[in-house]
Amino acid sequence: MSHRGDERAVTVQIGAVLLLAILFAALALYQVNVVPAQNGAIESEHNQQVHGELQDLRNAIRNVGTSGGSESVSVTLGTRYPPRTFLTNPTDPTGTLRTSETGAVGIDNAEFDGRYTTTADELLGEDFETRTLSYEPSYNEYRDAPTTRLEHGFAFNEFSDASVALTDQPLIDGNRLTIVLVEGNLSTSSRGATAVDTRILSGPTDPIALEDDGDNITITVPTASPNAWNESIGTEFGPASGAEHARVTGYADGQLRVELEGDTEYELRMARVGVGDASVPPDDPFDIREEPSLPTDSPEYRVDWQDPSGQPGVDDDNCSSDACVVTGDAELTMETNDVAARTGVDYAVNDTSAGTLTRFAGTTADDGTDTTTFEIDPDANDGQPVAVYTSSGGDSDRIDLTISREGGPTADQVLQPVETRDTGDRLVFRLENTGSEQVTVEQFAVDATAIDGGITYGNGNADEVTIFRTSVQDGTAGRNNDPFPADGTRYDIEADSQGNQGQYATLGVDDDDVEVDIRYFNQDLGALETVDSAADADLTVTLVLSDGTEQQFYFQQQ
Known part of the structure; x- marks a missing residue:
């Protein structure tokens, strides 16, 4: 009697069992080896x-x-x-x-x-x-x-x-x-x-x-x-x-x-x-302010403020050494007469609600001068007055500043910001030419000192600054492995670039989608958005046109 059909059925069953065994073995190996490795990679990331x-x-x-x-x-x-x-x-x-x-x-x-x-x-x-x-x-x-x-x-x-x-x-x-x-x-x-x-x-x-x-x-x-x-x-x-x-x-x-x-x-x-459950104390032990030094009857030399006209943050053509209008952080320089080199200098302000100083003490250079920077408080009012003092050698001087909150891009600025495209370790923003004629950008500056004094931006052998999508001529600036410091220093797009990396940017009358790309900062600046006032800015980009006018763009960390 023949049993060949039954033998074939048994063979199929054995094959199925073996196949399932192989499948379960593979799953077990995957569970033991691959899953932990993948999970470890997720944890490391x-x-x-x-x-x-x-x-x-x-x-x-x-x-x-x-x-x-x-x-x-x-x-x-x-x-x-x-x-x-x-x-x-x-x-x-x-x-x-x-x-x-x-x-x-x-x-x-x-x-x-x-x-x-x-x-x-x-x-x-x-x-x-x-x-x-x-x-x-x-x-x-x-x-x-x-x-x-x-x-x-x-x-x-x-x-x-x-x-x-x-x-x-x-x-x-x-x-x-x-x-x-x-x-x-x-x-x-x-x-x-x-x-x-x-x-x-x-x-x-x-x-x-x-x-x-x-x-x-x-x-x-x-x-x-x-x-x-x-x-x-x-x-x-x-x-x-x-x-x-x-x-x-x-x-x-x-x-x-x-x-x-x-x-x-x-x-x-x-x-x-x-942090956490901390609460504001009833007193403020760190509400400590500097008081101006008292002059003596017989000063060793005279101390005077210089006229701050022409400094960044100064929007007053009629400044004097006694009074000025400021729209943003303004450098103030004192001088000694006769020249007193390598001597101590003190600074003070009479109203810290209007602003403060980056330095409250310093030492004069060989020419008898020293500089501090007045920083407008974000909550200062338009038209608010503030006095800044300097003293040294028994003499002192005072300059009266008036805060102007119109320090952001105004109708007089032909290049107006449109939106921020990308931030982090780079800054990309869009602007438009609202003027009635084409303009050429010849200089630029980036000031991120309000975030950190050591910020730079560099892009290796490639361009650090690109102004593109213009209808006339795109602009580029690069220093070939030599980063630019983001300290507010102005650079000529062509003269301060290396090799053939520098080219001025010319924007046509109807250019409304021009992008400015600045890359790469040596630290992540986080999310940046445009603001209207220098007093609110953490980072400022300045573009200087061929006629010498400044176009300033202000960005605040979010």
Whole structure:
């Protein structure tokens, strides 16, 4: 009797079973090997993303602490894995952002060099409480991910055996000391995003000139990672150190001790910023302003303001050394008669609601002059008066400024902004020619010092500035691996470019879709939008036409 048909059926069944076994084995191998690798890549990518967001949080605390106001930053604490058919994922990873316990900040062996609305004993006679922030991820695969710390404006990653800086430390920058204290309890864990609000609670102070009292000034701050500060500041004085005039001298009980080099005048600014549940204190210990020095009966030499006409931010052809109208940040230069070189100079304003100064103390150059910059307060009123004083050698002078809020693009400006196209590490914006004739752009300037004094923009061998979509002639400027500083310096598009990279831009009468492309900044500037007033601007672009008229475009960080 024949059973060949039954044998074929059994063979098919065995084949199906083997096929299923192979399929399940493949799925098992995929689950064990591929899924963890993919999830690890997702976690690593998220870790890079959150590092950038924590740098934004650090910048927000720093900006609020030096300029006032408030900022909100979104931090993505965790991430999510993609859904998988027939396969499984572990629980989505989370992260925790928290403040530390309070620690003490102290300044010792220091005294004021100048007159202020408080004394050194009142300000520096006791320690100040502050907190630091840390972010810890809880990943399933990326198990050696670092803890990211924000300490006194310094952002860094702390691994088990090393630390890696994400930003420079701003605590000690040359002879400038910036101490932004953090107050408030914050502890949040999530796999999604959380908003962190930062707001000014006290200050910022006017810059305070400090000198040592005979012993070197020391600053004590709390830290969870002394090695990171050792690497950032250094342990020896000198230019090879991270901070030339400072060195780390000790660490004990969670406190880092930094010594400042003697025989050097330092400029201190302090503020307190709130996060989490922080509340505004009943008093403002950092409401400290400089008072003008009192002249003596017999001055050693005369001190006078120079006529500020022609300076950026000055919109008055009839300025004198006694009075002027200002529409934006204005450079003010004092002079000594007879010439007094290398001598100390003090500056002051009588109404800080109108504006402040970038420097409240300085030293004259060999020609007996020194310069400070008056910065209009964003909330200053049109027509508001303010007096700026300078004093040195027992003599003083005063210039009366009047605030003009018409400092933005007006009907007299033929090139008008239309929209911002792209921001971040570059700035692309569109403008139109509203005049009755074609114009040629010959010079340009970018001023981002309100954001950071060290911002530059460079594009390697390619053009840094491009003015295109014109109907007559597009313009380009480039310096071939030599970045432009974004400090307000004017550059001639052709003369200051290298090789054949420079070409003036000529816009036709009806050009209404011209784009200006500036690339790439050495730090992410975030979202920028056009504003109408220089007083509200964080970044200013100036285009100078062939007839010498300025076309200014103002941008504010969002």
